Amino acid sequence: MTESEENSGTEGHDRQFVVALSRGLDVLRCFRANDAMLGNQEIASRTGLPKPTVSRLTYTLTRLGYLTYIERYAKYQLGTAVLSLGYTALASMDIRHVARPLMQELADYSDVAVSLGSGDQTSMIYIESCRGKGALTIRLSVGSRIPVATTAMGRAYLAALPEGERNAILDQVRKRHPDDWPRIKLGLERALREYAQRGFTMSVGDWQSDVHAVGVALTNPATGAVMALNCGGAAFLLPRERLEDDLGPRLVAVARKIEAALGRR
Incomplete structure (x- = not known):
């Protein structure tokens, strides 16, 4: 079962639920400590999202600093903006x-x-x-x-x-x-x-x-x-x-x- 499938029930019944935001967070959540990098295909497989949707999400997250694109491998790493959020959460x-x-x-x-x-x-x-x-x-x-x-x-x-x-x-x-x-x-x-x-x-x-x-x-x-x-x-x-x-x-x-x-x- 993918992250997006886990959230699908919430999407269908809650008008306040922002689907695009949820999917962006699913992309970030699918990274694990032993993942040096992930490509769009791997992210799509883990989240259950269509690859074109994943491509738009990773592009946006990269522009915002939450992902870093490694051109040599055509893959992504978590960016420093994620580190900043995590540090702030822990420090508080x-x-x-x-x-x-x-x-x-x-x-x-x-x-x-x-x-x-x-x-x-x-x-x-x-x-x-x-x-x-x-x-x-x-x-x-x-x-x-x-x-x-x-x-x-x-x-x-x-x-x-x-x-x-x-x-x-x-x-x-x-x-x-x-x-x-x-x-x-x-x-x-x-x-x-x-x-x-x-x-x-x-x-x-x-x-x-x-x-x-x-x-x-x-x-x-x-x-x-x-x-x-x-x-x-x-x-x-x-x-x-x-x-x-x-x-x-x-x-x-x-x-x-x-x-x-x-x-x-």
Whole structure:
């Protein structure tokens, strides 16, 4: 399922929805951290948009500085205007400054990575990440995307959302991954039960077979925004018992401390 197909329902029912703007943002969203460059054909394939439409969008985005055209390869890179927007967004997030020392303390204790993420359709985007001193921490950083439905962070985020919002996201996941949906749904149902009982979720090889993690949601009292934390790393460092008995409760405590600190600001 493409980005544009995910947005098609909104386009058809909301008169305030600007289709051209949505499609331009779909073009920017289809770039990933491991994409050095993308051509119009690749962008068309990822977004589901006709190639002539993509050509007009990439031309406009290039004129505005959001894309850079590499003539030698006839492909595009994200431009500095995108970097400026991203930096401004990150710099304005008080939660990062409040959360980082608490996250780093847990990362040092656990010797793995502790990260904070925000939801974006069927993904979670890292907005802060702290690593332990061990050499085997997960190599994900600010701006990295992970799936919402199979990771501990994403499952915690889903557990904390209102039911309507959660179901809308899961409908996108189901349409995008029809063959894997029964397995994904089973893991999600288990994670939601865990969250209700313990206040945290786990992903024990569900996303990547060699990665284990625990996740906890938190809410920014000032904005009402739901985000999520995770603590994760190599599976052999994080057996289920350590997640359940030690790191899960510790991550819950970190989340509550962050919420309390934000509430005092």
